Amino acid sequence: MKYIPTNKFIQSRSLTTTINNLQEKEKSTPQYEVTFVKKNGERIKVTCNEGDSLLDVVLNNNLDFDGYGACGGTLTCSTCHVILKKEDFDRLPDTPTEEENDMLDLAYEYTDTSRLGCQIRITKDLNGLEVCLPSSINDARS
Amino acid sequence: MRASNFIPMRVCNHFISLKLFNSKVNSFRSVTVCVIGSGPAGFYCTQHLLKLLPTSSIDIYEKLPVPFGLVRFGVAPDHADVKNVINNFTKIGSDSRVKFIGNVSLGKDFKLQHLQEAYNIIILCYGADQDIELKIPGEKLNNVIPARKFIGWYNGLPHDQDIPINLDVENVNIFGHGNVAIDVARILLKSVDDLRKTDITENSLSRLAESKVKTVRIIGRRGPLQVAFTIKEFREILKLPNVQTIINPELFENTESILPDLPRPRKRLTELLFTTTRKSQTTAQSDKKLFIEFFRSPTKFTGINAVNGVELVINKLKNLHDISPELQQIEATCQKEYVPCELIFRSIGYKSSKVDQEIPFYSSNYIGKLRVLPGVYSAGWLSTGSTGVILSTMSNAFKTAYEICEDIKNGIINDKEDKPGYNYIKKILKKEGKITVDWQGWKNIDKVEIERGKYRNKPREKIVNVSEMLEIGGRAE
Ligand SMILES: Cc1cc2nc3c(=O)[nH]c(=O)nc-3n(C[C@H](O)[C@H](O)[C@H](O)COP(=O)(O)OP(=O)(O)OC[C@H]3O[C@@H](n4cnc5c(N)ncnc54)[C@H](O)[C@@H]3O)c2cc1C
Ligand code: FES
Numbered sequence: 001m002k003y004i005p006t007n008k009f010i011q012s013r014s015l016t017t018t019i020n021n022l023q024e025k026e027k028s029t030p031q032y033e034v035t036f037v038k039k040n041g042e043r044i045k046v047t048c049n050e051g052d053s054l055l056d057v058v059l060n061n062n063l064d065f066d067g068y069g070a071c072g073g074t075l076t077c078s079t080c081h082v083i084l085k086k087e088d089f090d091r092l093p094d095t096p097t098e099e100e101n102d103m104l105d106l107a108y109e110y111t112d113t114s115r116l117g118c119q120i121r122i123t124k125d126l127n128g129l130e131v132c133l134p135s136s137i138n139d140a141r142s
Numbered sequence: 143m144r145a146s147n148f149i150p151m152r153v154c155n156h157f158i159s160l161k162l163f164n165s166k167v168n169s170f171r172s173v174t175v176c177v178i179g180s181g182p183a184g185f186y187c188t189q190h191l192l193k194l195l196p197t198s199s200i201d202i203y204e205k206l207p208v209p210f211g212l213v214r215f216g217v218a219p220d221h222a223d224v225k226n227v228i229n230n231f232t233k234i235g236s237d238s239r240v241k242f243i244g245n246v247s248l249g250k251d252f253k254l255q256h257l258q259e260a261y262n263i264i265i266l267c268y269g270a271d272q273d274i275e276l277k278i279p280g281e282k283l284n285n286v287i288p289a290r291k292f293i294g295w296y297n298g299l300p301h302d303q304d305i306p307i308n309l310d311v312e313n314v315n316i317f318g319h320g321n322v323a324i325d326v327a328r329i330l331l332k333s334v335d336d337l338r339k340t341d342i343t344e345n346s347l348s349r350l351a352e353s354k355v356k357t358v359r360i361i362g363r364r365g366p367l368q369v370a371f372t373i374k375e376f377r378e379i380l381k382l383p384n385v386q387t388i389i390n391p392e393l394f395e396n397t398e399s400i401l402p403d404l405p406r407p408r409k410r411l412t413e414l415l416f417t418t419t420r421k422s423q424t425t426a427q428s429d430k431k432l433f434i435e436f437f438r439s440p441t442k443f444t445g446i447n448a449v450n451g452v453e454l455v456i457n458k459l460k461n462l463h464d465i466s467p468e469l470q471q472i473e474a475t476c477q478k479e480y481v482p483c484e485l486i487f488r489s490i491g492y493k494s495s496k497v498d499q500e501i502p503f504y505s506s507n508y509i510g511k512l513r514v515l516p517g518v519y520s521a522g523w524l525s526t527g528s529t530g531v532i533l534s535t536m537s538n539a540f541k542t543a544y545e546i547c548e549d550i551k552n553g554i555i556n557d558k559e560d561k562p563g564y565n566y567i568k569k570i571l572k573k574e575g576k577i578t579v580d581w582q583g584w585k586n587i588d589k590v591e592i593e594r595g596k597y598r599n600k601p602r603e604k605i606v607n608v609s610e611m612l613e614i615g616g617r618a619e
Contacts, residue, residue, distance in 0.1 A: 066190055067536045070230060074223035076374075078533055102374040105407035106533060 032127040036063065036082075039135040050124070054117030054131065055080050065133065073118035075099050080117035081107040082131040089113035092120065109134035172197040173550070174563040176261045178248045179268035180204040181211020182532050183522020185231040186539035187265050188240060194547045199239050201261075201564050205247040206300070207579040207611040208587060209235065211269055213532070214604075215299045218325045219340035220332065222601065227532060235581050241564060244579035245612065249497030252570050258517065260566035262557050263546060266501065266520045267539070270492035270508060270528040276317065280443025280452075281488070284308070289316070289326050289489035296329060296346040298604035300611075303345070308448065309353035311484035315452060317440055318489035319362030320370040321531075324379055326487050327358045331385045331430050341595070341602050357431045359481070363439040363457055366393055366415050367400070367467045372531070373411045379432065380418060386428035391419035393436055400467055408468055439474065443486060451482040492528035512542050517555055519546055571619040583615030590614055 034057050035045045046061040055069045058080075071077035081104070084092075092115070096104065100119050107114060122129065173195060177184045180202050188200050208214065210228055217224050235242055248254065248268065257264045273288040275281060285308050294302030314330060316323045329337070334351045342350075362369060366389075380387050394416050401409055415434075442453040456479060457472040465471070493507035501518075504510035508527040509520045521542035522535050530538075549555045571578060579587070587605060594603035605611050 064193070066193065066540065067186065067230075070227045070532065070536070071223050072226040072229065074226060076221070076223040077227070079536065098377075099374075101410065102372075102377060105373055105410060106531060108533075108537060110406065 030124065032122050032124070033129075034122060034126075035128075035130040036065075037130060037132045039133065048122050050122065052122050054082060054120045054122070057122065058117065068133075069118060075103055075116070075118070078103040078107045078116060081110075081134055082115055082117045082120070083109070083111050083134065084113045084115060084129075084131055086113055088126070088129055088131075089115070091125065093123070093125075107134070172199065173262040173555075173557045174198070174260070174561045175200045175263040175265065176257055176563075177202045177265045177267055178257075179211060179266070179522070179524070180209040180242065180244075181267060181269050181522060182213060182227065182231075182535045183267035183269070183524070183539045183542075184211070184265070185209075185234050186536045187267060187521050187543050189230075189234050190540045190543035191546065192234070192237060192239060194543060195550075199241070199563065201241045201243060201567075202235075203246050203248065203567075204242065204244045205268070207245040207608060207615060208584055209242060209244065215294055215297045217297075218293075218329065219297065219342035220328070220337060222340060224532070235584075240581075242579075242581040242584060243564070243567075244584060245608070245616065246571060246576060246578055247497070249495075251574065251576060252567055254498040254500045254518070256567060256570060260562055260564070262517060262559065262561050263555060264518045265542065265546070266509070266514060266518065266524055267522045268494070268497065268524050270494040270523040272493045272495050273488065274491040274493050274507065276440060276488055276490065278440055278442055280445065280449065283443055283445045284448040285311070285484060286443055286449050286486045286488065289318070289322050289487045290492060292326060292487060293322070296342050296350070298343045298606045300606055300608045303606050307349075308485070309349060309355065312354055312356045313483040314355055314358045314485045314487070315481065315483045316358065316360045316487040316489055317362075318491070319360065319364070319368075319434075320489065320491070321372060321375045323360050323487070323489040324371045324375040326489060327360055327432060328375075328379050328382065330355045330358055331379075331382055331432060333384070339599055341600055341604060343604055343606055344598070345606070355485070356429065357433070359433040359435055359483070361435045361438050361440075361454070363437070364470070364472050365436045365459060367397065367404075367408065367412060368470060369411070369415075370529070373407065373414060376411065376414060380414075384428050385430045385432055386422070387418055387432045387434065388422040389415060389419045389434045390436075391422070394419055404467065437472065438479065441478075448484065449486050450484065451480055452486065454479045454481060492523070494524045494528075512545055513549075568619055576619055577612050577616040578619055579612065579615040580617070583617060585615075587611055587615040 029049045031047045031049065033045060033047055035043055037043050044063060046057060048057040048060065053073060055073045058065060058068055067079050070079040096115060100116050103116060104110060104114055175191060175198050177188055177200060184202055188202060191198060191200060210231060213225055213227060234240060273290050284306060287305060287307055291302045291305050295305050316326055334347060337347060397412060397416065401412060404412060437457045438454040439457060440452050441455050443449050444451045455474045456477040457474050459470045460473055462470065496503055502514065509525050512519055512525060514520050519542050521539040526538055550557050591602040591604055595601055
């Protein structure tokens with residue numbers, strides 16, 4: 001039978017190329033680990049790329065935290081609130097900006113080591129970072 | 143990349159939560175649920191319930207032909223980023239277990255009793271769409287406008303399109319110290335050119351372009367430590383070009399000593415207010431002025447047809463010892479003041495309507511209880527009163543969804559009986575010849591709005607007329 005390339009074929013071929021490109025990219029950029037700790041103690045360890053924000057990490061790994069990142073990282077919702085360990089909070093390269101602090105003022109269960117996940121970018125120094133989620137965001141209660 | 147990830151995510155999460163839940167509760171069957179109101183509370187309840195009760199089906203009924211409640215009709219047009227929550231709501235609305243039925247009202251097209259026949263669980267999330275009134279003489283004069291209606295007007299809420307507002311005036315007073323008052327002031331003071339690229343309606347844009355407003359006073363009955371607006375909204379208005387914000391520094395004489403003991407949000411906000419008082423003293427070259435005024439309650443609006451001024455009584459704090467500064471109450475003094483002005487906005491809060499006599503209200507302006515009646519629950523502003531941002535509504539909605547599951551687990555809700563769900567309500571709607579809008583219908587309306595927006599470089603041009611919405615997205619039941 002004569003082989004006729006269909007649209008479907010072309011589509012799937014371009015999809016494969018994209019996937020290959022992505023895999024290439026993943027190989028070339030270093031992979032780091034981040035752990036999210038829910039209020040019920042459940043620990044979720046995932047990997048991410050250099051420069052990903054914690055919000056990217058949640059989205060790219062399809063983490064099912066209801067409501068997390070409602071504004072898409074535009075500093076207008078504070079649903080991406082995370083609580084860090086003191087030593088991690090201190091070693092973040094930047095302190096929260098005025099705008100981030102304004103949004104943190106609305107966060108539930110605010111602590112002195114609270115940050116907004118969409119503003120934290122993962123670098124080599126932060127590999128292995130562990131952050132806690134406040135109970136209002138995740139479904140610890142279920 | 144993110145968008146394409148979505149489908150596998152849903153399948154996978156669905157599976158996980160099913161497993162999680164079954165490990166705890168074996169007796170879960172599919173329950174028929176309805177949600178009344180498609181604002182944040184309705185969508186967040188739906189999202190959480192789908193996770194906790196993966197086999198349920200959820201019908202969302204909405205009074206308007208279009209979804210999203212105050213995210214579409216309340217949140218200011220220049221707060222586009224806040225509206226990103228719509229992306230999440232759209233995923234929820236597209237879930238095969240969810241059905242959207244727009245253009246139908248509880249209390250008008252059907253009763254609570256009908257819903258009780260049709261569903262195992264009813265969640266009331268219909269918000270707070272009435273105004274709290276000041277109840278003073280002159281409130282009905284022309285150009286005394288409820289902030290709620292002004293906001294509905296510029297955001298395209300169909301029944302607020304004809305408000306009789308005259309913007310050919312210079313002096314405006316806004317009563318109330320919440321975020322809504324700040325929104326109204328910002329829209330009045332902002333350059334129209336900065337609004338053109340938002341989803342503000344074309345009609346209000348052209349009217350605002352002709353506005354002569356120069357001075358806005360936001361007046362509150364309590365003091366600087368008791369304001370209800372949030373720092374983000376306040377900082378935003380301070381940054382408006384060509385507007386000078388003025389606050390009387392005398393009010394802050396004793397605050398410095400209290401500052402360290404205040405909770406962080408209050409402390410930061412008070413510091414910012416205080417810094418603003420100092421800046422107020424420098425004479426800036428601004429065309430427009432915004433005064434934030436405290437300790438004043440209106441007692442009478444004056445005027446013959448239209449308002450021309452307001453009589454105020456000056457208040458003072460009771461300074462009760464056992465109450466934190468934020469919660470201090472006030473009492474009136476015998477001092478009075480008169481301020482001329484040609485436009486007044488009343489912005490002292492929203493209240494919920496009792497759309498069905500069978501719905502008990504445990505507070506005067508809202509339900510005030512999560513468990514309303516057996517099988518009937520509430521969430522969002524209808525449940526808590528009209529305070530808080532979307533984050534607080536979300537958290538409240540998640541709690542309602544969680545408590546519903548607890549009640550099922552504990553046998554409090556009757557989930558054994560098979561209920562007919564929408565089929566039952568549909569018969570009622572059909573008999574009335576009701577036109578409804580389903581999710582596809584909304585998507586058609588959405589598409590037309592986005593198309594129309596393109597011509598004007600706006601994210602969308604909202605359709606402001608119910609019959610036009612129904613022509614595009616409606617269908618007879
Ligand atoms: C002017 C304004 C600006 C705001 N700006 C922001 C902001 O920038 N950021 C932020 O985080 N929060 C903001 N908020 C707060 C936010 O809008 C609320 O927290 C949230 O919308 C409350 O959600 P809800 O679902 O309880 O009510 P709503 O959003 O009001 O939803 C209720 C829904 O029920 C429908 N309904 C009413 N009656 C019936 C009936 N009888 N039958 C069926 N359906 C019915 C309504 O049409 C509506 O769609 C703002 C609020 C206002 C008023
Ligand atoms: S995602 Fe909204 S503030 Fe971070």
